Amino acid sequence: MSAEQQTEHYYIPDPSPWPVVGMVSLLTTLVGAALAINGVDIGSYVVIAGLLLFGYLLFGWFSDVVKENLSDCYNHQVDTSFRMGMIWFIASEVFFFLAFFGALYYIRNIALPWLGGDGYLGTTNELLYDGYTPVWPTHGPGEMGGDFIVMGAWGIPAINTFILLTSGATITWAHWGLKLNKQNHLVWGLASTIGLGVIFVILQAYEYGHAYSDLNLTLETGIYGSTFYMLTGFHGFHVTMGAIMLMAILGRSLKGHFSPHNHFAFEAVAWYWHFVDVVWLGLFIFVYWL
């Protein structure tokens, strides 16, 4: 925060409607989702209403925060609270992904050998799936989803790795520009990061289309399809969110909201982007490559 205009007291915001709006939007979205996935027609409209309200909430809440920031309500201590909050939020996200990586590890190294008749738990194999040999990637002894072709690592995934790593570099380059107070340098760094992120998402979507139409690799392709799509899908969702956040930051940069000493929002999004980047490296190694 601006060192020259430090406010004396910790900033406690006035009563705010946004948390309750958040509650209503989450409740609406999830009730709608529960109805929609059970074939109740009205459900999807409820979901859309909930999501629109959620978008309105994000916009309204962050507008308030931006206004407060621009009017110098926040001192150094508030800034530290925001930073720590973001760090622990990312920590919780890491553990969310860890659940899926853990599932992948457990299936490949513990559950599959059992299914193939290994150890004293091998009776499942004798009784139910005699003759099944567990070789990763697999769609299980029930051959769920039919025959499929495995997604190779060295085509689009390798290119995507390169793209995301490059975008990690460009956002750092943008940060340098911000620290040197060079507007153009910052804007171009951000714009290229967003561009790379969008290319990544497009390539990923193309890859999904290719997998569905040419490889017969679908969400229903047994455990391989399940882990593949859930891990890459949640990652793709996070990249999309990250790209939207970057666009918001780009908008704020164009308005000149940031200064070399006051740009927590930029850094928070940059951290998030690096987190998404690191998750991708894990994906590339454990889902595509090994």
Add this chain to the structure above:
Amino acid sequence: MSTYAAEHHHDDHVPTGWRRWVFSTNHKDIGTLYLLFALCMLFLGGASAMLIRAELFQPGIQLLHPDLYNNLVTNHALIMIFGAVMPAAAGLANWMIPLMIGAPDMALPRMNNLSFWILPAAATMLILSFVVPFFPGGGSQINTGWTLYPPLSLQVGMSMDFLIFAIHLLGISSVLASINIIVTLFNMRAPGMTLMQMPMFCWTWLVTAFLLILVVPVLAGGVTMLLFDRHFGTSFFDAAGGGDPVLFQHLFWFFGHPEVYVLLLPSIGVLAHVIPTFSRKPLFGYKSMVGSMLAVATIGMVVWAHHQYTIGMSLGAVTYFMIGTIIISIPVGLMIFNFIATMWRGSMTFETPMLFAVAIILMFTFGGLSGVMLAVVPADMQYHDSMFVVAHFHYVLMPGAVFGLFAGVFYWLPKWTGHMYDEVLAKWFFWINVIGFNITFFPQHFLGLAGMPRRIVDYNVMFTEFNVVSSIGAIIFGLSHLLLLYIVIKTIRGGKKADAKVWEGAHGLEWHLDSPPAFHSWSTAPKAIELTDTYEKPQ
């Protein structure tokens, strides 16, 4: 823009009407909301428990359809854990942490309100999951128990989806609240207060919040997989597709076991204030308390599979999980000995919070001992899924978590309301509550050892006597909470004025503020002299 800044120079004006509560950014109001919500949920969860015990009063099926019975078992657990105990502990944290560390509020006040208001939404989803099957086309009841094991949970109707989304909401709420608490404790302590001078309640919540941030997202991941297996054709928990139903158990208990410490630790923190106050001695072994708590949390993260001994893990794995589990009793025992050493040669008095504290030490230790029995693999093969397990975890969670919260409520109620509670009635509540609890759950040990399975609506006639005793105890125990409600309402409405320092043996920053404290307290950080009172701990 400048008007914005002008608006925010803090005056002491208190918002009024419904806006004060619904739009609140005040840690005291949000703490009160948390506590009231928890009280409502306590009665809701209690009502389901009463129905369960009424059904078990006699062998045979009298009142409840078996699926409805199991649905009540599921809801009782989820409502009590996520609706009553965790929000009550979060309410104590919201009220007391800023007062204890000399902070003007929680670090992120608006997010604080969000983490509270998600809870009523989650409770709505939870209640919907219970209600939906009664409507045409609503599908079957949730008969899985709170552990939601597949493949049974894959076969339940749409109420399971409501439950899964309720768990997502509860998870978001817990993670946001935990982030807030961690940031508050790291960033908002009064200048001069180091981490090792923090009041013990703050330490326990710091560790609890870490646990929540690390394990709740894993549960969210697990139930998300469940959702996808149910509706989108994935095979995470389906052996035919190469998955494994046991995978869900691992994900669930990776969350579920640390959750036990999440429920326990805040109450341990309350004890660490109540026992020194009424023994008129400083807490014995502050550093060892912190150390053992960190040990409990760390080891507690890596022993989850002791809930799943019977699934058929390798001998190496069960041995590891058995030894790890038993090792936890060392740091937990250390905490208990610290409390006893604090009382040793103290000049003790037994006001209601202290009575609860002593009851916790006795009964929680008892529950811990039956826990060591359950941790032993060959023994657990016999106890697994019997009423012995029910008796064990109620002995751990009622004294370990709920009595600690009761102790905290009685200890701080005068601080919150400015009135003393009725000590005579409170003591009556304590005795009825504790005796009722023991009548309810002690016989269940024998039932379990004799072979009565849990989560089953009917039982063999040979188990009748102990079940009758248990159900009678449950009625006493359940009704005693109406007395709690009466005492709390009476204290809020009036009573003897409480001093700033409610208990003469109490130490800490919160006792330097009026009772009740002003709407905004510690707007300027406490002075060094007040700080000294907090952490002066002659051994």
